[in-house]
Amino acid sequence: MTSSTNQYIRQILHHSEAPPPVKARFFYTSPLAIDDPLSPLPPSAQTAQTTYAKLPPRPFSEFDNTALDKAWHDLRRKLLRYNEERGEKPKPHADPEPTGRQEKGKKAELSVLSTSPSARRPASASDASTRSNRPPVIHEAPAVPPDAENHDTTGTPFIRAPSMRRADRVPSRPQPQLLDSYQWDDPSAKAKKPKKPQASPETPSKKIAVGVSRLHHVAMPDLNLEPIYWRPVNDVSPVVRATWFYKDTMLPVEPSVANMLEAGYTELQPWTETWSDELNSAIEVGAAGEAKVLHKLWPDLFKRLESRPSTARTEMGSVTSMNLDDEPATAEKDREHAVEIACDIIDIASGVDGVDNKASGTSTYSSGGGLPRWYPTAGVVYANANDAYILKPNLQPSAYYGRRPLANYIRKGRKLGIAVVRGFDQAAYDRLYPTKKSSTATKAEEGVSSSQSGAPPNRRQKSDPALAHAERPKVTELILVIHGIGQKLSERMESFHFTHAINAFRREVSVELGTDGVKSRLRTNMGGIMVLPVNWRQSLSFEDGERDIPDDPALNDFGLKDITPETLPSVRNIVSDVMLDVPYYLSHHQPKMIAAVIGEANRIYKLWCQNNPGFAQHGRVHIIAHSLGSVMAVDILSKQPTSIPAELSDPTTVDLNSSPPLEHFLFNTSGLFLCGSPAGFFLLLKRASLMPRLGKQKPGANLSSIRKPICGSHGTYGCLAVDNIYNIINPYDPVSYRLNATVDAPYASSLKSAWVPTASPGWFSSSGSWFYSSPEGASGNRPDQLPRLPSNVELETHNFSREEIAEQRMLLLNDNGQIDYFLKYGGGPLEIQYLTMLGAHSSYWLLKDFVRMIVLECGRGLGRDGTIQGMRATKKKTQLTT
Template identity: 50%
Template sequence: MSNTHSYGPSCLLAQENTTDEEAIPKLHTGWFYSSPLPIDDPLSAAPPTGSESLRHPSRPFSPLDNSTIEKAWLECEHGKEAAEIPVGVARLHVVQLPKLLMSPIYWSPVHDIAAVIRGTWFYRDTLLPIEPTVANQLEVGYQELHPWSQTWNDEVNSAIEVGAAGEEKITHVLWPPEAKKGKQRQVGMHNTDPKYAAKHFYREAAMEGSLNSEPAAESNISTRKYATSHVIYVDTRAAFILKPTLQPSEYFGRRPLQEIKRGRTVGIPVIRGFSWKTWDKLNPSKKTKPATKAEEQAPRTGVAEAAKLDICKACRPSEERPEVKDLVLVIHGIGQKLSERVEAFHFTHAINSFRRAVNVELNSKVLKTVLRDGLSGIMVLPVNWRSSLSFEEGGPMEEGDKGHGDFSLRDITPLTIPAVRSLISDVMLDIPFYMSHHKPKMIEAVISEANRVYRLWTQNNPKFHEGGGRVHLIAHSLGSAMAMEVLSKQPVDVPCLSLQGHLNRSCFDFKTTNLFFAGSPAGFFLLLDKANLVPRKGLKKIGAEDDHDERVTQDAGKLGCLAVDNIYNIIAANDPIAYRLNSTVDTRYSLTLKDARVPSSTVGIFASLGNAIKSVTPGVVAPSELPIGQVAKTPMNARLPSQVEMAVHDFTREELAEKKFMLLNDNGQIDWFLSSGGGPLEFQYWDMLGAHSSYWKNPDFLRMVVIEIGRRPGKHYALPNMIAVKKPGHR
């Protein structure tokens, strides 16, 4: 496929010229958004904490998005009051018309609501849109003077011959005097309210969304930009805004039009209509090679309509990529209440960065050797269940409690050390809340938010089910305990999703394929309930042979009997909240397994696959102990057990335990440890402060998630370096 734009009739970047003297030339609008992040850049950094979108640079939508938004905007002229247009590479944001605001689709806005601008006139040297009020005044003069006509061209040439006096006559006052508003002020061109301007002067009106809920005050002479300026329209597209000291003057002998015709720049040069060809020249791509490849690998969604458009190939790369088949929902743990006051702690920012890192990882040549054919991308979305919950009411009031005091957490909190108490309330109290009568409320919040996000996803990607789309969960901290609670009651066969029905609050609307625990206290909650991790009966897991064996499986309803194909429990070495899960399956068998380490992304994990990169074997030696570039040797077979050991060994019990582990995870184990920094300078008690929140930035964790989701399913396709290894003396 050619990446070169044709700029012809089928190209969205093309310009059209009119030959009709009387007809107003077609206006090529340019749609921009004011945002801290370019929505088409998968390597964008996390947004700053500022909340005023208009302070951020204006960025153009892609040619395809620009065309789609403009089409929807013009349809509003014919009675369609509102529309929502998905935009961006992965269709994660939506433009609201006629509000002219852009917001995320799948999560609550976190200072990332952006004002949208419909540009009509642009600064020539940057091609950024001119302020709508000024652009509309330029358009008024343009339509009044007809600078596209031969008549106007003759007047310009005549003015140059006459001199300064002639140039004075063809200048146009940008802002008409207050006493002479006349008809111009009745057509709404001075008003940037979308509905008002749309009604009177729709197709040529420049517009801009506002983040302020209160209506803007009527513009006046003191707040207008270029309030005392005049305009000279040179030709069909070009014009110059002149301040008083640059305007034509016979008295001072100023002749700006003559200078302009000689190729000099006088005043502020502006042009009518947006040109993608010019934009590409003024703003050449600064993306690095990894960024470009990551954007190519970014999941493309919601492109069915784009495929129907008769446009050049360079304008529509998105529909060339298959629909996303793997959706990852990430459930956060404790501490998200703190993010309402401290922006840096917001879970959404972490997951947005994690999603961008996934795009980069998928582009790795090494990983492509083990990822399954047809993997079209992995979409990662946050499940912000905590934001809608409040426990300040202290719980439901029972009939017998009416004689007792009605108080909340705020009432019983002393005023001393407020910063520390507030930190504890926002972070640590989620755990005791979960262990109280609030638990059902929290579980319901997780289910509702996950189903809400999933429902939106299926609405925007209707082919997800038809193409065999899979859903995976990553649950962090307390979120893992809640995910375990939900999936223990989750039915094996999920009812068909009805997008018109009420939001399901009792179970997930999807089947979970892979479940990743990160920094999980799930083992502790299983201990409290005296429960075990047990494979679910009848899951129909690929490659499973014993999923109906009642000796190793159970039905829904028992805590720890999860409706998932694979469970992964990833533990940061110094994370004080994380607990093991291997022992909750079978204590004796788990003692025979070596501690498995997540293979290092810097050392590599594919030595067994043609030595694509160097690797280590989990449990044999820590990745940090193996020099980079050295291949770990296959461990020697342990000595054979003696006849006495053989006589007392319970092989039947061990066989059943091994079957359980294989049903719970294709690799025959559940726990993996992330390597710490190690070395003599490591201080565990200092490292533990950040260990619990470090998973999203850990490259080893990232790579493991991508590989286990992206590889072919089934135990026969488990990577050798991920398979469980037994300690010496055990077989």
């Protein structure tokens, strides 16, 4: 290490004035805007990689950014203490601490980064791919003895020393041992002392809940945006902690470039009056003066620092080949290496307890919309304490060409090069990207709900604008959605990802909760509704671990891949990923599939209760089951206990990994909504009927009817432990079957086909609308019995005992007196039914009538008195013949 470098390190370490703290802002790159309850849907036919490359990053809200930055600095201090306690040991997720010769080589390179003629500090930066995605480790400069500068070359004067650029890759010298004996017969030297196993402490990390609904968190120090409650497939998004921003767009500068800018900022000190005087002097001198204040963004990465003659090249190769890295140097590696060194300089300038002025994370987007750029030949002019200009070579000051960018453009406010600004300007961002308010967006803001992760929603409302207009921020209704067939296909095709459909469904639920007509029919003590997907198929495999039989030469073991022909691979992959889930369920794999649903639903519910204290006591859980998921829900709820045992009443204390695992849900189910369901066909196969559960204390139910033979017992297939069952049918869905007849076929035939009331009134009447009836409270005046009086013939021939049992069963299964509801779908003079059929099975999530039905049935008053007139059962009119 040269004496000038030592002087420079001492200048950095003892510098009295630190750079001003930067207003950092966290950004994420995701197709889903987590702070907008009405965010647009993600692209349907693009992969995550291409999507991230085209999408501009989005800033976290000011409320979330404050929490993220505080957590980032807290974690930074913990990492520094953690690394200090571990000493020189290599650290997980970080490069090993340079020691010995490595430290000398690294600090010697500081002089390489100084590219300004009037440099007071070297130009340096942090790299996004190595160091900038985590709080860095501050390398303290060791004290250098006076005779240490030429220590590496003494004894071998004719061998050229390794270049300083690669000196840090030389392994450090072995450390002296605690016991060093030259008495070879000394038994104490030969004996191996037993080592006590030491549990290495876990690397500090943090997860901060973000977004308006608190369904995602940012994992630190890796800086990834991850979903909290569902297992991600392609929805893990990169996060960037930005410090410098493009002035025209207020989008973050690439982290490596931002840290190079910050290193130059630290070196030149543009926040001082001295720098302002230098700029004025440079303008007076002319182009040559402006060239003096131009800062080289990157050091010259392509020149080798080999000042020694090339004598004894062969000897050097033979002696040092064991110590030097054989990996060839490239411009990218040199850039990464320069960035790594600069990272320490920025930290040293701010101090251990100071503000972290470095950008961090991985950038996937550039200002031009393409891949990230790093401007290898650019120079920088720092105009003041906040603004800087990145200039390519033909825009830089030149006395020969008479170019004076500072005097002729920057000081006159003209556009030149790429303007960047230090620190995020929220007002400028709002001017560039004004929010467009619409009636639908207003409804979504009023109807949005949030988890309590981080802070209770009622307290967040006072300081978080994203939740300020929410009328029901605290969740009281949790809806778990169990998907059906086809989710294995989402690993190949992003558009089939079930989570995207549920994100869209959750958005529509928020809109409905903010609609005036819906709000007037919700019970007064109801909070918000949260919808979460149960992705049970993702972690399930039918190929591994099928047989535990010892090797037998006569045993033939084959899998699906072995019997699948190679022709039509795309079609066969779709068939394997979609259609084969049904025969798998009818095979010996059924218990494995049911266990996967139970395990995933319980994992989500336990995590939700951990993040929302008190929900297990005051909240309600509903299930929406689609397609094959509805069949599995019927299987599970048939074996579900009538009520959760007392020892499982607190789900946060339940060990879900215990053996044997739980064979039922951790929660009581209030409402079961089946859509696109073949459950009726499976009941037919097993010759079973739908029956209410004996002992189920349903709110508002007639207790005298909860008896046998009206009710069934626990464990009987079709006897479900739920309060209300709904079977929603799309008339064009070929997979759907009715369920009314599985309760009582003659009684079902006497009921009119029930259609879900439309969310918008018709042209000529409002008879098909939700809101032609009086709201909750006025419904108590309706008669308890069906309105039509029986005729004399009916009185003589009707079996009233059977009808009474059937009616009581139906009312215990659903407060409305029926289970089947048809959706209005398709229609029109040019409709082709067979084409409409193709999309009918997966169309439920975005049908407005379906969404409104879910919201109203979850939020209406409890019991029969809380039902809505448009959902109540009505009997057919019988015509008597003489």
